[in-house]
Amino acid sequence: MASKRPPRWYFSLRSPYSWFAYRDLMAEHPEVLDTIDWLPFWEPDQETARLLAQEGVTLPIVAMSRAKNFYILQDTRRLATERGLTEITWPVDREPCWEVAHLAWIAAGDEGRGKEFVAAAYRARWQEGRNISDPAVIAEIAGDLGLDAQRLSTASQDAELRKRGAALLAESAHDGLFGVPFFITGRDKYWGLDRVAPFVRALQGTAGTAAAKATAPDPATHADLLPAGGDAGHAGGCG
Template identity: 30%
Template sequence: MTQIDYYFATLSPYCYLSGTRLEEVAAKHGATINYKPFDIIQGFGRTGGTPPKDRHISRIEYRAQELPRQAKKLGMPFNLKPAHWPTNGAPAAYAFIAAQNAGGGDLGLLAHVITRAVWAEEKDIAQDDVIRACLTEAGFDPNLADSGLLEGAETYARNLEDAVEAGAFGAPFYVIGDQRFWGQDRIEDVDLYLQGKL
């Protein structure tokens, strides 16, 4: 069975815009998704990237145009300047990892509702009540927000190392064997690759 390693960041607007399209593609091809939340800001520093706040004005201005365009194209609500961004994305990532280990819910939906909370719902994903609500919506025990924090922190750090080793330098980033795909606008390419057309 084909495995897709999905490197994502709980604070990434592009991960939000990916919605659950990757899950739809994986289901279509009988592929599994290995979710690997990681610290994208640390990832930028490790792979030659620049955090959004430190980018050249031309890149900042382009991002301000491109994100709303992509959201409109996808028919998704989007706030370019959410009330709680940046915030600490680690607690939500730790809760995601706890949910991943516990099972019983929909991880794809959980990844989406966490990012949606930031970019469409003006919520702070560093807050316990927000994380609990996300877990509940995706079919997980909300108490996972308070469990496995040490293991979550260790896995989160390990996922960063895995991302760097795999050649992932942004999010969302999809790795299938030796093939790498960067960006929510490459999900179609993932589909074509799994069809044997790329």
């Protein structure tokens, strides 16, 4: 019988929603981050896409519309304000190569420092406005963590790390990922920043208790709460 897979979350160093989820968990449930598997997700470059294609894997990535991009800018400001984050920056990504940072995370993980690398990379990107697709920035992060700056900053040039990165992206496809943050425990999946709390409750075995406490509004007396026709969308996507 196959062993049960542990709970896990897919994060991205690119996504502001993933960053907020990370911060919320660190502030309120750091024990959760210590007990779940961390798996990265990013938009692959041509070489990684080629490796995925060889395995018959296609990631569900679509180009972001201009309207959605402006919405995320606005939404990120709101979410930052709610969390008292006044030093947030919005990086300008010109021809980013997300392998630079995410493959460096794999290398940092080999040294048992993957979580520290994530914290430093998020801080660099979202609070210092630095370009984490720049190998020089990764080298500085590695140096600050006492890691091999040369290995981390050139991780995207390492064929073995490339293969391992492609395998992780393939795993995300097999898990049905379509945006980050994305959490899984057992057969249950939770997508988006607003699903952090339900995921934590599921891990703690209190999901049923929380659901029992919630009462649905009476349509006769709360007609103003009924949804309008159509899909209202979801604000906690990959960003």
